[in-house]
Amino acid sequence: MNINHIAKKPFFDLFYRSPCMALMLRAAFHDAGTFCKNSKTGGPRGTLRHSHDLDRPENAGLDFAMDQIEEIKDEGNHITAMLSYSDLIQLGGYTAVEYTGGPVMLFRMGRKDAEDHDEHTPEDRLPDVREGSSNILTKMHRMGFTTQEFVALMGSHTLGFAHQDRTGFQGRWTQNPHVFDNTYYKEVLLGERSKFLKTPVEHMLAQNSEMKKLCEAYAQDQNLFFEHYALAHVKMSELGQEEHLLSEFEENQPKYKLPESSYLQLNSFSDPQKY
Numbered sequence: 140m141n142i143n144h145i146a147k148k149p150f151f152d153l154f155y156r157s158p159c160m161a162l163m164l165r166a167a168f169h170d171a172g173t174f175c176k177n178s179k180t181g182g183p184r185g186t187l188r189h190s191h192d193l194d195r196p197e198n199a200g201l202d203f204a205m206d207q208i209e210e211i212k213d214e215g216n217h218i219t220a221m222l223s224y225s226d227l228i229q230l231g232g233y234t235a236v237e238y239t240g241g242p243v244m245l246f247r248m249g250r251k252d253a254e255d256h257d258e259h260t261p262e263d264r265l266p267d268v269r270e271g272s273s274n275i276l277t278k279m280h281r282m283g284f285t286t287q288e289f290v291a292l293m294g295s296h297t298l299g300f301a302h303q304d305r306t307g308f309q310g311r312w313t314q315n316p317h318v319f320d321n322t323y324y325k326e327v328l329l330g331e332r333s334k335f336l337k338t339p340v341e342h343m344l345a346q347n348s349e350m351k352k353l354c355e356a357y358a359q360d361q362n363l364f365f366e367h368y369a370l371a372h373v374k375m376s377e378l379g380q381e382e383h384l385l386s387e388f389e390e391n392q393p394k395y396k397l398p399e400s401s402y403l404q405l406n407s408f409s410d411p412q413k414y
């Protein structure tokens with residue numbers, strides 16, 4: 140067992156008990172997605188644990204994920220006890236993808252939490268699905284993502300649900316919201332013929348010719364999607380923290396591996412929309 144395996148173990152145990160993988164992945168994006176590449180502010184700094192960030196409307200529902208992070212910090216193991224909050228939130232995202240059958244991303248620890256407990260993440264950084272597609276894309280570019288990385292990251296919506304009382308949208312994007320695969324793109328390309336959720340983001344992906352081509356490529360080739368997704372996800376999780384990260388890996392070691400098997404036990408999900 141290497142450090143990555145030991146660090147991920149408490150999250151595997153959590154997901155076996157409570158299948159909150161999608162919520163944990165969303166929390167990872169909401170802690171990291173506040174990054175601005177020009178001012179180098181925001182990013183994964185653990186500010187989501189403070190009520191001034193957690194109580195914002197865009198973070199509705201993430202309190203359950205943060206409670207689990209606190210529990211793992213207190214009662215995980217000797218490796219998770221050493222990790223910062225921002226490390227733990229990002230580790231939760233990595234493990235959620237791995238647990239549901241997605242790429243196995245190699246985690247680098249060492250993120251520094253925001254030093255000042257009163258530090259507020261600047262408002263209006265996270266994309267809001269109601270604000271129109273060009274604003275959403277502008278915000279993803281402000282974080283430093285290319286259009287290709289944006290399209291790859293959207294495939295994370297293969298997992299989970301939208302909840303009316305959190306964002307005003309209701310439903311799921313794919314048939315099986317507990318499996319990380321490329322079905323999100325297949326549903327996007329089906330357009331009106333798909334019975335699953337379509338927000339303005341899905342309409343943009345299907346209508347913009349550059350994005351549509353990427354969706355077609357990912358829908359046809361799951362390994363290509365996993366490769367692009369893993370690289371974009373690792374980038375997201377390290378935004379603005381690169382200089383602090385400790386690496387247990389050799390220089391040329393790949394940042395991810397394709398999954399060999401899924402840890403998923405579908406029968407264990409008695410109440411899939413509970414989280």
Ligand code: HEM
Nearest residue numbers: 161162164165168266267268292295299300301302305306
């Ligand atoms: C343009 C950027 C994005 C927009 C506009 C967006 C929008 C949304 C919305 C509206 C929901 C429904 C939330 C709810 O009602 O509970 C959602 C859920 C979710 N998002 Fe995103 N998202 C974006 C990017 C991302 C990224 C980059 C990730 C991860 C890498 C991500 C992961 C998720 C997951 C896993 C869920 C399901 C959560 C659950 O089941 O509780 N999203 N997103």
